[in-house]
Amino acid sequence: MSTSSATAAEPIEVKRRDFLYIATGAVAAVGAAAAVWPLIDQMNPAADVLAAGGPLTVDLSSVAPGQQIVVMWRSKPIFVVHRTPENLTELKSPALLARLRDPNSDELQQPAYAKNWSRSLKPDYLVLVGICTHLGCIPGYEPKPGSISASWPGGYLCPCHGSKYDMAGRVYQNVPAPMNLPVPPYHFASATKLVVGENPPGETFTMSEVETM
Ligand code: FES
Numbered sequence: 001m002s003t004s005s006a007t008a009a010e011p012i013e014v015k016r017r018d019f020l021y022i023a024t025g026a027v028a029a030v031g032a033a034a035a036v037w038p039l040i041d042q043m044n045p046a047a048d049v050l051a052a053g054g055p056l057t058v059d060l061s062s063v064a065p066g067q068q069i070v071v072m073w074r075s076k077p078i079f080v081v082h083r084t085p086e087n088l089t090e091l092k093s094p095a096l097l098a099r100l101r102d103p104n105s106d107e108l109q110q111p112a113y114a115k116n117w118s119r120s121l122k123p124d125y126l127v128l129v130g131i132c133t134h135l136g137c138i139p140g141y142e143p144k145p146g147s148i149s150a151s152w153p154g155g156y157l158c159p160c161h162g163s164k165y166d167m168a169g170r171v172y173q174n175v176p177a178p179m180n181l182p183v184p185p186y187h188f189a190s191a192t193k194l195v196v197g198e199n200p201p202g203e204t205f206t207m208s209e210v211e212t213m
Contacts, residue, residue, distance in 0.1 A: 056197055058195075059192060059193055064082060071196065077138055078128070078196055079181075081125070081126040081141075081167070088123050090167065091166065092117060105119055107179055110180070110210075112203070112205065113200060113205075120168070127184065128182065128183055128184075129210075137159060137160035139165060140159055142155060143167070148164070161177075163176050179212050187199060
């Protein structure tokens, strides 16, 4: 699997390593990315856990604001972004909301606990299934404002047919992709320990409920 940016000015490089890799965006410092690698080594779950599609625990304590990491869960790339305060402010921008197809996440592309303005349990952390809802390509992380166009606030650009998503995985209007990127079941075992594939207590969401999976 590989991803690449559709813009020559802001190439996105993805380093793959077995079942888990990290993608750093334009705002992610090289030093920050390097610091995550020891963390990833400690996170590799047992092969039988992966095969069973069981929950995947990810330590986010070294993921810097603005940085994305990508983990594999049930053979799907899961995007995890430590969003910045600027990202969160932009998610509520009327100008942005007017450009989105489903700004209120009315379509069933996320658990009920992520049907909110940030599409997340914790606004600081975005968790998405990184598969374009058009034909299944892997969208590129393009967090830098202005990198795609003058009005680009940061988000995702699918390299296959140009679909765009914002920093909550909400799809833009007038692009091929019909729906927002799915949000998988997840919860936080602690402030920075993410568990992908397991709901918070009392919740029963499964990926079979998502419309595009
Ligand atoms: S697969 Fe993403 S735009 Fe077509």
